[in-house]
Amino acid sequence: MTTLKAFRIHNDSAGYRGGIETMDADALSPGEVLVKAEWSSVNYKDALAGTGKGKILRQYPLNGGIDVAGTVVASTDPAFREGDKVLATGSGLSETRDGGYGEYVRLPAALTIPMPASLTTREAMVLGTAGFTAALALLRMLDNRQVPSMGPIAITGATGGVGMLGVDIFTRAGFEVHAISGKPAHFDTLRAIGATACVDRHALAFSGKPMDSARYGGMLDNVGGSMLAGFLPLIAPYGNAAICGLAGSPELPTTVMPFIIRGVSVLGVASAGTPRDIRDEVWRRLGGEWKPRHLATICTKEVALEDVASVFDTMLAGGSFGRTVVRIAG
Incomplete structure (x- = not known):
């Protein structure tokens, strides 16, 4: 894997802009865990970042998407192996490091959450x-x-x-x-x-x-x-x-x-900077006794990565309902 497709956000002499582009894999933010992304989601924060209507990113360029779930393809940390299902939410994604709107994402092991056994990667992003x-x-x-x-x-x-x-x-x-x-x-x-x-x-x-x-x-x-x-x-x-x-x-x-x-x-409730032990506890419960019974109802929209920008304006105008997931792969 030398290149990947991503929704990348720039802010330079050509202005603020975001869109699908092909980027060099070596340009991804560093991390011990390389993940092939399968699903992401659209949050209000993503819409602000993608349109430039909110000061979300602290450096440029970066891939959008504060949530991601997928499969580990390589890891230098023994806690994660090739084939493991994992997720990450918040924790600087699409703020200080590349987020989930790309075919691959590199994550620090400290930000990578093992997927609860009862959740699929898609369900994890309906939650997000x-x-x-x-x-x-x-x-x-x-x-x-x-x-x-x-x-x-x-x-x-x-x-x-x-x-x-x-x-x-x-x-x-x-x-x-x-x-x-x-x-x-x-x-x-x-x-x-x-x-x-x-x-x-x-x-x-x-x-x-x-x-x-x-x-x-x-x-x-x-x-x-x-x-x-x-x-x-x-x-x-x-x-x-x-x-x-x-x-x-x-x-x-x-x-x-x-x-x-x-x-x-x-x-x-500051979800972005939650300490790891609390984050692990929340996801344990979301995969257990707190797993919502109506995820299929709550997920009201699914879009491909190429179409992610199409939902931003509606969300910012208060017209969204439920959750929108982003299909990255497959």
């Missing part, structure tokens, strides 16, 4: 960063004493990848889930994957009080801003709000009242 984020949020909430008896979990942005996978994953873990979304046309699908209630975000009427009647045991928030601020006064004593997105706003216009009166905790 989105599923990892939702499961990491659940792990953080459980570590902070969240239990189902505290009440239902509100999941905002419920028709996005993190939201839909969160509905399935939290339900599998025994929690009642209420899905919050501005897309009521998809409520039947949300109920089918486990939501016991669906709430149109346009119909929400928060009281504006710093404290209100506790209606939720906790929440997984993808939106931020006034949405997060409105739900915090509704969370039960010692419940948790796991924060993983800012689709609405990065601001948080609220008071300290829910925190100092009810003991509500806000837990940050």
Whole structure:
């Protein structure tokens, strides 16, 4: 293998651009594990990077794609052998090193995760960063004493990848889930994957009080801003709000009242830089007791590597639904 096809992103005197090209294999970012990529996925971050509408890459040129799954073809680290199925999510892919939108990718062994036995490479990419984020949020909430008896979990942005996978994953873990979304046309699908209630975000009427009647045991928030601020006064004593997105706003216009009166905790979910031991634990559970039951429903689109750019603008405009996987090989 001397060359490979990749969606490569440049930013130079010719301007910012990304597209399919043939590149020299020796130009790939270094790493102990050479992987023949089979599947990747499209995340909001990938759309920002691919279009240049967000400052994601820290160096150029790089191959896009913050997720990848495939087969090891060579390794200088004894932990990985030729033929092993592996995956990687986040961890600097398409930021400081080449990502998964290429026929091959070199990964440091420290970033390479053995594929859970119950997952195919395609299923792993339906999960990808989105599923990892939702499961990491659940792990953080459980570590902070969240239990189902505290009440239902509100999941905002419920028709996005993190939201839909969160509905399935939290339900599998025994929690009642209420899905919050501005897309009521998809409520039947949300109920089918486990939501016991669906709430149109346009119909929400928060009281504006710093404290209100506790209606939720906790929440997984993808939106931020006034949405997060409105739900915090509704969370039960010692419940948790796991924060993983800012689709609405990065601001948080609220008071300290829910925190100092009810003991509500806000837990940050930073999936990109998760320590290896936690990363291994999350993937162990995603391949085990937390494996979503409805991956086929949640994966709403599949594109070839050559067509990956076709979904970026729709995603950035808020028009995506569920998860999009990218077929790299085969």
